[in-house]
Amino acid sequence: MSHNYSDETISVIYSQGTTAKGRYQAHSLFTSYGPIDETSLEEVYESSMGKKPEFCQDGVISDFEDLEALQKFSFELSQKLYSKGVSLISIDQYNEILLESYNSEELVHKLQESGNFLANPDAGKSNFFNKIFN
């Protein structure tokens, strides 16, 4: 299913040390449409990291050597989807927000407002215009 991500922020919940190699892992990548599909994640990971991900499921992907690699991947995903930007939320921040939230709606809203935001300068450019001008 294709979505218009131009007004969407991709939230990325991540942690360090939970994978076998003790590197970074993205536990969930989602927008208000729900978790990002596996195909998009895998495609961007391969082009960004030059290898296949160790683990990839809808919304979950690993691993990343450091935080910079995770940021790079997240930003490239944001560019691929032409989303407004990407927001990185550490697992501790996520847990704090979760414990303060009563229901799903409140949690999603708070997560969208939180984290370290990286804006995508190409936000909103559709594939159509992209094809014409490139």
Added chain:
Amino acid sequence: MLGEAPLSLTTPVIRDEDAVFPGENWFFYWKTSASLWQAKLESLSGINTLLVPINWAFHSETGDKYDFAEDKPETDLLKLAKVAQGCGKDIKFLVPMSPCPFLPNGGIPSLLARTPMIDSTGRVQTVVDSTGTLNKLFSFFDPRVYKAYGKFTRELGHYFSRNGMSQDVFGMDCGRVSIEGFRSYVEDCSIAYEQGFSRFLKTKQDDSVEKTKWQDEVGQIMTPDQEHSYNIEFSSMIREIYAHSCEEGLSGNWEGTLQVGFLGGAEEDFFHRIHQKDSVSKYAQDLLETLSLEALPCSALVPTRVKRGVLGKMLNQLVTTSFIESKFNAHSFQADTSAIFMPKRFFEVFDLAPEFPPDTIGWADLGLWDYLQKYYSWCYSDQGSHTYSFDEETNSGNLHFFHGVAMNKGLFHNMLKNFMSGGNVILNRSGLEREFQQKLEAFFLENNLELEKVKLHTSIVNTTLGDGRLVVFDGDDLIDLEEKKVLDFWHRLISTFHINHLMVVAPEGVQVAWKVRGSNTQELGYEEVRRMSIYNPSSYKKKFKFRIPSTFRLVKVLDEDKVKFDHGQKDIEVELMPDGSLSLDFGVFS
């Protein structure tokens, strides 16, 4: 997304009935006034068994003082039992032995809910309930919790005995299915767990008996396998505290533990569910997986709108009117096997216990599940690490699978007893200890058994005794084989058992479930009647064809919904629309 449930654009209004009866004969007594219990239960027609989970926190806020019919009328379980009896319902109480995903704080009294549970990825363990509320789960490894739990079960037991209540009480181990099988919500990586585990290790180290072993085996640093083994030991020890509390406190009513698998309660469901992206396809798969694990599926977390279509049908046909009745009232139906359709099983597969290091070769690594799933869709029972005990009375006659690496004296004895009583057994001898290898060889010699040796990707030894068959093979030889060859191995091996089955290789996303009942007086030409139910929880139209074996006769077509169906003498063609379903009854003879 495949089989995605329709998105609700407005805040859903939860009907009182949905809150009180969340599905599959469950009744949440605390969600309605005690004065309405009678009217509610009377409205529940066609149901014999009523499942009532006991809400610990509803009877105590502190875990210290308890209310059983003293202050709140809704805590009057005696009244509830009487009302249910008056309405002709057989009530079964379920006492949680793990966090309950459908209750705030996982059902722990609020004053005890101090240490949030943490999953293996570091996230606070939270479940979305049917209304979108986030139920945070709290650690059952917190000593305050298991101490208070002992008091709860004692108080509950006193209440039952004081009031002469004879209703059955089951321990409810709440969990969800995962790639590793059934996973209890007890599993935890919180600080409470870590502290408890450290104390456990310290005690072990200080223990004079263990000290030598510890120093010899562990030294200063534990290997990952040793750590895994100690973790399992510690976890089992704490779970035993809960089980023991129940057995002791509720001895007169205690009926044992029941695993309950909650649809929509898995970690991977969480981020879908907070966005109201329930996946009917996934829940349908999880439902059948839960049944194959002999656990009770529960849809209490799934919103009603998601259960309206094919998922609701599956829950009704496979759980409410079949599994629950066979699980709780098996004795009532033993005399008349034609009365109820029970889940059909050909295989009982015993896998590895959690104590084994995670890289030990199990049936999944040997491609068995893939094969059974493809050709015998859900006609198997995944016994996991349950202890196998042969009983001539209850012997199912199914083909049993065992691992040599998991062999012990009891299993060895029971396995051979099964074989000698005419049972069929497949043993993966990889990892079989020398002691059992010698015993097996001695058994063959003592009984003068003729051994037939065949080479098919591995060496297979086949022997028979009366109707019994024992096949021994070396699973290690299958590990590096390509998938196609592994499937071929199982296909050729299992086909030698001549199982009378109608094989349907359904397209991806379509689920096929089989049930069976004995033939009645009008069906004497058949040995039994099997019901094949086909469901399409995906969002796509699915068309497929299958052949009717000569030992099957189509006797009835029922529950046709969004389906085109065509059948000749030998073939059946089915075209299922999204959300479509169909059931076919076949008379079966040999």
